[in-house]
Amino acid sequence: MKKYTYTESKDTRSGFGAGLVEAGRKNKDVVALCADLVGSLKMGDFIKEFPERFVQVGIAEANMMGIAAGMTIGGKIPFTGTFANFSTGRVYDQIRQSIAYSDKNVKICASHAGLTLGEDGATHQILEDIGMMKMLPGMTVINPCDYNQTKAATMAIAEYEGPVYLRFGRPVIPVFTPADQEFVIGKAWMVNEGTDVSIFATGHLVWEAIKAGEKLAEMGISAEIINIHTIKPLDAEAVLKSVAKTGCVVSAEEHNRLGGLGDSIAQLLAQNTPLPMEYVAVNDSFGESGTPEQLMKKYGLDDAHIVAAVQKVLERKKALAK
C-alpha cells in the first residue's frame, strides 16, 4: 500500500487561482470573469498580470454567464468565477441555453462547493451542483481533490475545447498529489491498489478515503482507492476493471447522494455488472452552519463513515457469496 504524506495544506481554490495565471500566460485568449468574489476565488494574481483580460460583472451571475458565452465568439476562452451555488442553480437556464446547448467554450469555475463552505450555512452550501451540471449534454464535470490537482485541472481545461464545470472548495486541506502533474480529463487516478473493495472518491473525500484506507489496512482489509476527478465523462474502463477485481463498491463525494458521482457509478454497474454498493454522500438534505470538520462528521462524509460503509458493503458481498 502506498503511503501518502504531506508537508503542507492549502485550499483548492488557491490551486485554481495559480492555474488560472499559468493558463493566462500560456494562452492570450484566456479571459476571466467574476461576480464580486475576486478574493474568494483567488483571482487577484490573474487580474494583476492581465488587467485588460479580466471582467468584473458585479453581483449579476446570469449576466456573467451570458457575457462569457458571447466572449467565445471571436475566440476567447472565458473562465467564470463565483461560488458553486451561484455558478449552477442560480444560472441553470443561462448555462443550459447560452453555453451548453450553444456548445460554447466556457469554463465555469465554482468555489465553496459542498458542506465545507462551513459557517455561511445551507443557503451557500450547494450539494446538488454535480447532478445539475452532469445532466447537461456536452458538459464536462470535474471535481479535483487538492491544491496541485486543482491547479493542473485548471490548466488542462484551458486546452480543452468545450464547456466545463470545475468544482473546488474553500477549506485548507492536505496537498498530497504531485506538483506539476499532468491532468488528463476523464482519466481516473489510481491512489492505492487493493483487492477487497473499490473506493471511488472525488474532491475533498479523496483525502478522507486515504485516511480510511489506512484504518482498513490495520483491520486487514485491502481497499483499492481510485480518484474520480472527472465525473463526466466517467472513466468507465477504470471503474469496471477495479470492480472486476474487488466485487464491491463504495462511492464517496461531498454531494447529495441523488445525482452525484455515486449515481454515475451505480448506473454503470447496473448496465454492466450489478454489485453491492454503498454511498458516502449527504442523505438528501440541506446543510447547516458549522466548521467544515463538524459538518463532514455530522453529515457522514469523514473517514470513519467511509470505513463503516466499507464494512457494510463487505458484509453484503459475503452474504452474496453464500
Place this chain on the structure above:
Amino acid sequence: MQTEEKETLQLEELEQVAKQVRRDIVRMVHGCQSGHPGGSLGCTDFLVALYFKVMTHSPEFNMNGEGEDLFFLSNGHISPVWYSVLARAGYFDVSELKTFRKLDSRLQGHPTTHEELPGVRIASGSLGQGLSVAIGAALTKKLNNDPGLVFTLHGDGELQEGQIWEAALFAPHNKVDNLISTIDVNGQQIDGPTNKVLDLGNLRAKWEAFGWDVMEMNGNDLGNVIQTLELAKAKAYKGKPIMILMQTNMGHGVDFMMGSHKWHGVAPNDEQLSLALGQLTSNMQDY
C-alpha cells in the same frame, strides 16, 4: 441627384425583399402549422435593413465573424423572419425554408447553433439572455481590435426578464459602445397588451437613466429604419451603448394579423394563408 436616385431605387428593391420575406414567414408558419407570425412580420423591415443595407457581413459564415458586424436575436421565437432573411441574403438555400420546425431540420422552432445553421451564433428562445451574449461578443471585438459592431433585437415583453437589467447596468459602466441594441416595441405579449400584463413604463427614461444613448424609429418604415440605423452606426465608439426603441405593428403587412397579440404564436389556415398572400405581392420567387 444621381446618388439620391440610386438610394430611392435601392429602397424600392429592399421593399420587394421585405414583401418576399413576409410571404416566406406566412408560408413557413402555415407549412408546419406552428410558429410566431406576428412579431416576425412586425420586425421584417428591421431585419431586411440590417442584412441588406446596414451590416457588414458575409454569408460565407464563420462563427467568430472577425471583421464583420454581428447580429443576435434575443427574442428567438421570431425565428421565421430571421431564417427567411438569412436565406434571402445567401447564408443557405431558400428551399430549406420549407423544413422550418420539421423533424431533422436545421431550422429549429427557436434558433440554435446545435444544427450548425449558417448565420446563427447562439441559441435563443428562453428570453432575456441575448443582451448579455451580445455584450460578451462586443467585449471580445474590443480585445481583438476588431472594428465590427454588434447588433441585437429584443422583444418589449422580454424586458420583464431580470437578466436584461443586469446587462443594462453593465454595458454603460463598461463603455460597451460598439453595441447597437433594438427593442421591438409592439406593445403585445402572449397574455395580452404589455401595459396590462406588466407595464414597462417609460422605456426611454429607463434606458437613459441606465446610461444608454437612446434613439427611436418607426420599425415599419424601411427608409426610417435604414436612416436611424446608419445614424446609430455613426454614434458608435462614442462612449455609450446605443438603444433604439422601435415602434412596430405586430403582424405588419397582413391586415387581419395586425395590432393584436392573438397572432403571436398562431398559424394561419389554408384560407387565411391565401388571404395573407393576396396582400403580400412581390416580384421575387417563393421558395
